[in-house]
Amino acid sequence: MNSISRRKFLKITGFxxxxxAAASALSPIVKGSEKINKEKVKGxxxxxxxxxxxxxxxxxxAYLKDGALWKIEGNPNDxxxxxxxxxxxxxxxxxxxxxxxxxxxxxxxxxxxxxxxKEVTWDEALDYIAxxxxxIKSEYGPESVAFFSHGIGGNFLxxxxxxxxxxxxxxxxxxQCRGPRDVGFELTFGDGIGSPxxxxxxxxxxxxxxGSHLGENMxxxxxxxxANAVERDSTVIVVDPRFSVAASKAKYYLPIKPGTDIALxxxxxNVIVNEKLYDVEYVNKFGFGFEQxxxxxxxxxxxxxxxxxxxxxxxxxxxxxVMAINKPATLIHPGRHVTWYGxxxxxxxxxxxxxxxxxxxxxxxxxxxxxxxxxxxxxxxxYPKPGKDKVDNPDNKYPFAIEEITTGIREATIxxxxxxxxxWFIYATNLIHALPNEEETIKAIQNLDLMVVxxxxxxxxxxxxxxxxxxxxxxxxxxxxxxxxFKETFVGIRQPVVESPADQKPNWWIAKKLAxxxxxxxxxxxxxxxxxxxxxxxxxxLSLDQLKKEGIIRGEKPPIYFEDGITPEFxxxxxxxxxxxLQLAQAGFDPVPKFTRPDEPPxxxxxxxxxxxxxxxxxxxxxxRILMDMMEENEVWVNNxxxxxxxxxxxxxxxxxxxxxxxxxxxxxxVTERIRTDCVYMVHGFGHNSKMLxxxxxxxxxxxxxxxxxxxxxxxxxTGMNVNFVTFETEV
Amino acid sequence: xxxxxxxxDTKKCVGCMDCVVACxxxxxxxxxxxxxxxxxxxxxxxxxxxxxxxxxxxxxxDNTPCVSCCPTGASHVEEFGKxxxxxxxxxxxxxxxxxxxxxxxxxxxxxxxxxKCTFCMHRVEKGExxxxxxxxxxxCMYFGDLDDPNSEVSKLIASRKNHTLIxxxxxxxxxxxxx
Ligand code: SF4
Ligand code: SF4
Ligand code: SF4
Numbered sequence: 001m002n003s004i005s006r007r008k009f010l011k012i013t014g015f016x017x018x019x020x021a022a023a024s025a026l027s028p029i030v031k032g033s034e035k036i037n038k039e040k041v042k043g044x045x046x047x048x049x050x051x052x053x054x055x056x057x058x059x060x061x062a063y064l065k066d067g068a069l070w071k072i073e074g075n076p077n078d079x080x081x082x083x084x085x086x087x088x089x090x091x092x093x094x095x096x097x098x099x100x101x102x103x104x105x106x107x108x109x110x111x112x113x114x115x116x117x118k119e120v121t122w123d124e125a126l127d128y129i130a131x132x133x134x135x136i137k138s139e140y141g142p143e144s145v146a147f148f149s150h151g152i153g154g155n156f157l158x159x160x161x162x163x164x165x166x167x168x169x170x171x172x173x174x175x176q177c178r179g180p181r182d183v184g185f186e187l188t189f190g191d192g193i194g195s196p197x198x199x200x201x202x203x204x205x206x207x208x209x210x211g212s213h214l215g216e217n218m219x220x221x222x223x224x225x226x227a228n229a230v231e232r233d234s235t236v237i238v239v240d241p242r243f244s245v246a247a248s249k250a251k252y253y254l255p256i257k258p259g260t261d262i263a264l265x266x267x268x269x270n271v272i273v274n275e276k277l278y279d280v281e282y283v284n285k286f287g288f289g290f291e292q293x294x295x296x297x298x299x300x301x302x303x304x305x306x307x308x309x310x311x312x313x314x315x316x317x318x319x320x321x322v323m324a325i326n327k328p329a330t331l332i333h334p335g336r337h338v339t340w341y342g343x344x345x346x347x348x349x350x351x352x353x354x355x356x357x358x359x360x361x362x363x364x365x366x367x368x369x370x371x372x373x374x375x376x377x378x379x380x381x382x383y384p385k386p387g388k389d390k391v392d393n394p395d396n397k398y399p400f401a402i403e404e405i406t407t408g409i410r411e412a413t414i415x416x417x418x419x420x421x422x423x424w425f426i427y428a429t430n431l432i433h434a435l436p437n438e439e440e441t442i443k444a445i446q447n448l449d450l451m452v453v454x455x456x457x458x459x460x461x462x463x464x465x466x467x468x469x470x471x472x473x474x475x476x477x478x479x480x481x482x483x484x485x486f487k488e489t490f491v492g493i494r495q496p497v498v499e500s501p502a503d504q505k506p507n508w509w510i511a512k513k514l515a516x517x518x519x520x521x522x523x524x525x526x527x528x529x530x531x532x533x534x535x536x537x538x539x540x541x542l543s544l545d546q547l548k549k550e551g552i553i554r555g556e557k558p559p560i561y562f563e564d565g566i567t568p569e570f571x572x573x574x575x576x577x578x579x580x581x582l583q584l585a586q587a588g589f590d591p592v593p594k595f596t597r598p599d600e601p602p603x604x605x606x607x608x609x610x611x612x613x614x615x616x617x618x619x620x621x622x623x624x625r626i627l628m629d630m631m632e633e634n635e636v637w638v639n640n641x642x643x644x645x646x647x648x649x650x651x652x653x654x655x656x657x658x659x660x661x662x663x664x665x666x667x668x669x670x671v672t673e674r675i676r677t678d679c680v681y682m683v684h685g686f687g688h689n690s691k692m693l694x695x696x697x698x699x700x701x702x703x704x705x706x707x708x709x710x711x712x713x714x715x716x717x718x719t720g721m722n723v724n725f726v727t728f729e730t731e732v
Numbered sequence: 733x734x735x736x737x738x739x740x741d742t743k744k745c746v747g748c749m750d751c752v753v754a755c756x757x758x759x760x761x762x763x764x765x766x767x768x769x770x771x772x773x774x775x776x777x778x779x780x781x782x783x784x785x786x787x788x789x790x791x792x793x794d795n796t797p798c799v800s801c802c803p804t805g806a807s808h809v810e811e812f813g814k815x816x817x818x819x820x821x822x823x824x825x826x827x828x829x830x831x832x833x834x835x836x837x838x839x840x841x842x843x844x845x846x847x848k849c850t851f852c853m854h855r856v857e858k859g860e861x862x863x864x865x866x867x868x869x870x871x872c873m874y875f876g877d878l879d880d881p882n883s884e885v886s887k888l889i890a891s892r893k894n895h896t897l898i899x900x901x902x903x904x905x906x907x908x909x910x911x
Contacts, residue, residue, distance in 0.1 A: 071757035073867070084869045087750040093757060215746030220869060227744045227870030245746050248783035255779035614748035625763055626756055630749050639778065673778045 041067050048075055048551020050482050050492045052474030053088040053095065054617040055151050055173075056196060057482045058220050059552045060085055060092070062475060062497040069093050069475065069498050077552045079221075079488055080196065086218040087615045087630065094626030095456065095473045096498060100694050102458055102470030103502035112445060115463045115691050122505065122513065125467050130517035132450040132466075133164065136422045143167055143388045145423035145450070146409045153471070154427040155480045156511035157454065159380070161425060163515060163523040167386035168412075168421065170404035172434040175718045181334045183400050183716040184348025188578055189361050190571035192402070193334050194370060194485055201225035201333075203365040206235040206326035208319075210261055210351065212335040213244040217612040219336070235326065237319050239264065241609060242637065242681050243674035252319050258607050258679050258722065259341050259598025260309040265350035266595060267305030268320045270297050272357050277324035279359030286568060287356065289580025289591075296580075296592040308595065327358035329365025337612075342711025342720030345400065346593040349581075353593070356577045362568055368560035370485035373553075376539040378532055380523055394418050398717035399587045405717040407435060407710075413444035423450040427507070428471075432460035433619035433685065433702060436710035436719050454510060457623055458692035470504040472496075477506035478529045481536060489555030491540070493533070493547045508532075589715055598723075605659065605725035606642070607679040610703040619685040619704075622696035633700035634686040635670040638728075643671040646728055655729040656680075658706045665689070666732040667701035680726060734877035735794075736813035736851055737906035738865070739885045739894070740787055744872035747772060747785040751864035751873065755789075758852065758863035765839055767849045768864055784911065787864070787873065790837035790849035791897065791905030792816045798829035798838065807846065813877075815853050820845040834901040851875075878906060 045064040050057045051072075059078025063070045072092050076083035085092070105125035110116035120128075136144050142165025147158060150171050158169060173179075182192035193199075201207060202225045214226040230236060230249045238250040239261065247253045256264060272278050273294050283290055302316035323330045332354050338344050352361075360366025392408030393401050394417070413421040424445070435441050445451060445464050453465040462468045471477075475497045482492035505513075512524045526532045534544040547553055559565040572578045585591040601607055615630040616622060636656060638648060648654065650671040656664040665687045675681055687702030711720040747770050755767050768789035775782045796816055799807045806822035807829045809815070818829075823845035830838045830846060841847035852862035856875075860866065865873040876883035881890075885908075888894075892910045899905070 071754075084867055084871075085750070086869055087748050087753045090750055090753040090757060090867055215748065215870075218748055218869070223746065223748070224869050224871075227746065227872065231741075231744055231871075243779060243781050243783070245783070245785070248781070248785075249743070249746075253779055614746070614750075615753070626753060629756065629763060629766065630752060672774070673776065673781055674774060674783075676778065 047495065047497045048549075049475070049494045049497060050551070051085060051089040051092055052151065052153065052479075052494070053092045053621060054219070056080060056220050057152065057484065057492065058085055058089055059492050060089060061551065064497070069096055075551050077550065077554065078492065079486055079490055079554065080484075081220050082224065084220075084224065086220045086223065088218065088617055088621060088627060089220070091615070091624060091626040091630070093475070094624035095621070096475050098457065098623050098625060098695070100458065100623040100692065100696075101456060101473070101501075101504070102462070102468060103504065104470060105503070106468040108466045112451075112466070113442070113464050117468070122503070125469060126514050126517050129450065129452055129467055129514065133423060133518060136449055137165065140420055140422055141165070141387055142384075143386055144419065144421050145425060146170070146413070146421050147425045147427070148172070148406060148409075148429055148431060149427040150429035152480055152482065153474075153507045156508040157425065157427050159523065160511040160515045160518070160520065162383045163520045164518055165384050165386060167388070168390050168392065168404065168409050170392060170406045170409055172406050172429055172431070174403035175405045175407055176339055176434055176436070176721070177337050179339065179403060179716055179718045180344030180713055181336070181338045181348045183345045183402055185334060185352045186402060187345070187400065187581055187584065188349055188352035188356060188572070196221055196484060196486055197334070197336070198367050198370045198485075199331055199333055200365050200368045201229055201331060203329060204229055204234055204331040205329040205365055206237065206323055206331070208237045208239070208323065208330070208332040209246050210239045210333065210335060211338075211340070212333050213240065213246050213611055215245040215249070216614055217336070218614040235322055237322070241676045241679050252315065252322070254311050254315060254319070255676060257308070257310045257676070258609060260595070262343065262347050262350055262593055263300070263305045263308040263595045264311060264316065265347070265354055266297055266300035266593070267302045267316050268323070269350070269354055269357060270300045271302060271317055271320035272324055272354075273297060275321070277321065278357040279327055282328070282359035283357065286570065286577045288572070288574040288576035288578050289582075293353070293579035293592050300595070308597065323358060328360045328363040330358045330360055331355070331366050332358075332360070339713075339718045340720050340722040341598060342713050342723065343596055344718055344720055345713050345715040346590065350593040353579060356579065361577070362562040362566060364561050364563060368487060369566045370487065370560070371489055371558050372485040373483040373489040373491045373555045374540065375481060375483055375491060375536050378536055380525075388419060391418055391421060393717060398713070398715065400715045401717045406431075407712075407719055408717060410435065410440060410444045413447055414440065416447070420447070422448055424448055424452070426451070426453045426461055426465070428455055430459035430461050430619045432464075433704040436704070436707040436721050438705060439708070454507065456504070457620065458690050459619065460688065460690045463690045463692070469510055470502070471510070472500040472504040472506045476500045476504070478508065478533065481533065487560055488557040490552055491537075491542065491547065491555070492552045495548055584715075601678065601725040602659065605727045607722065608656070608658070608703060608706055608724045608726045609679050609681045609722055610684045611681065613683040613685075616683070616685050619688065622686060622688060622699065623693050625695060628695055631683075633668065634683040635668045636701065637670045637672050637675045637681040639675050639677045640671055640673050642677050643669065648728065648730070653732045655732055656701060656706060656726040657729050658708060659725045660708045662706055662708055663729060664701035664706055665698060733811060734813045735879045735906070736792065736815060736856065736875065737878040737885055737908065739874040739888045739908045739910060741872040741874075741910040742784045742786060743910065744870045745785045745787060746870055748869065750867050750869055751787050754863040754867035755849070758855075759850070761847075762842055765841070765847070767847070784909070786897070786909055788835065788837075788897065789864075789907070790816060790833075791835055791903065791907045792849075792851055793906065794904035795902060797832040797834070797903060801828045801832045803828065810853065812853065813851065813856065815851045817850055817853065818846045818848065834898050834903060835905070
């Protein structure tokens, strides 16, 4: 990337000034940041918005001091943050000041992936994109452009692309993250978990975490409720090959052998059924196929499970009983990132079934019934009908997929089947770190006629793009309304707090402008997003003025449990909780989950596990200088005995080599007692090799790079990624 | 006059570092420096491990080696809440206090003066909690007057098992960790 002159940095675009000026009539927003603000408003100004450092979308209040962005705090009126942001949210202002931010639209000048660019105007960039898109449409049809997106910011681009005729739309949050969980629960209860999770941790008397490391994983409301559960002395049971922070808060820690969770779950259910500790009334009333289920799980004793999981027989029995004593306020947490071993939908189903036995679905301290603020959609013209089926799941190969499969689109892009995919539009998701097997992603990219990345930072995937469009960070833009399903209904707004420092634009502006260039201007009947927001809010009996001032408007608190009036309904084929799943059986799958033994690591290799840090989100925050100060690089956790055997010292840099000979960046060893001897662990998101991401370049190692192998869940298409093994290379 | 102190419940603390980030933004702590930090103490052999996570900062000690060693009087104890502070324009950056503090709580700010936790005096004077306390998502930090037996902090110290850091240094630190 060319260096950007000071003059360019200072340039204020005509449009942004207009946007901020319009906003300032309603709330005291000043024109721009410290560097560009000419009429500094003296003193403190507070502007409500909602956070974008992760997808939780916590309500926040940004503070300006003498016109310059100072800090950001939680909005006390927000049911998600309850006035306290997580560390990433608190550090969110670092996203604004990140010196590595994308500043101007870029068009590739050399080979893909070489990261050689020329800076262009928005008109040039969008004209280029539009002409390529028109060409793809005439040669292959609009279905040959695919959209990958993460987060609420993708809404307007999705709208433009749907208007153009795109139907292949996908997010890694399904097939690389929470998909198996939602499928497993849907197969059982007829309904998924959703985001934010419908878990009533707040009222659980017994909380079971399987691999879920709340506290390190800072999904704000979940982490807050977890700490509260610890304070209330509810019984916490943690199952994890690594002694997580959550494990240190647990009454019972089960140091499970990786890949054997289903064996443990079966044994727990075996104990609960054998000792008749389940919620008999609930199961009789709502359950389907319980007898067959009970017969299926009868061989899976704790003695059997011990040989698979390494968990002490008595510990299995005791924890099963503790769960039962606390029913129905026992919450076996379904987790979030659950694409581990390729049989993840069945593991999630086992978790659902254990919850079902304890009667926690629909009950206080279990799973509540969420609802959301009803805001009618904007009355847009109808989208054109796609002429072809989606490519991600041909012939319904994964019969219980409930969302589009990113890796299915990638596969179609490589093979050209069922039809060629020639354009990728990527919003705010770094596919190089999010999808397993980088080589396949790059292979797919080589078949494209157009690849566009819209993002705030130059991620690895941006490095492969033909056109990179720099987006304003959340503190500089409006976005769509936030009305997640939760315990109570609410609507939140994201609004500009400061001016963009360079030529970045909000996603809605990009989407609208691109629609114009594609001749689809009629799909944006509004001129400015404020009109759109006001229209929708008016339709819901609210106003933009009011929401801009308050940030969050709370609605009602409808009933959320069976006991306070929710009618128990289970939209499964049987209309009941499916202990035995005929639809799975009919499709050739186990109607009750079965355990398959995981592959053993080759001699001298260790299973690679990965997880989250409280101070980073995915691979998106490593160049945020505030968060970088908290954690600059990741470490590989190696058990003390293993480190001794291999002569590894704490803090020493090594490289990891996987079973396919792929070698990582250098990474520090953390020698610890807090992990089993058969696996190693690292925090996801580090090991950047995008040259433009100067602050994060070469710091730590990328688990994604080492995840060359993945196991596809035959039920729903998720990619199990904890199936790679690594060994240590001490030459760095 | 009050004598401020802090109580931190290590049973609830998850080590998320929100307290560190909040201090940084609230007080504009320069890149590469922090006024508070997290220490994780891990004992035992897998899987029988005990973990204690401590959010650490200046202990605003009752006996202050950092004040007595200061040649200019910049390092001092405020009347307000007995907060230990540094007057920036009197500080010559000699690092005597940095060396004297057994907790390693001080650093020399790139602008040349000794810097450290102020117990967020600018907030506390206005009746607000310190930034780190007010942001903590697990609500594990408490702040108040140790001389008032009815304050939340005094009651927690009286009712829960707790310890301070390096008590043998004899500084009488005023941050208590509940265990
Ligand atoms: S959980 Fe943290 S990063 Fe995510 S939206 Fe909330 S404050 Fe922001
Ligand atoms: S913010 Fe609270 S929970 Fe997080 S590390 Fe600090 S004291 Fe612990
Ligand atoms: S009291 Fe204030 S200055 Fe001290 S560590 Fe907390 S936030 Fe920082």
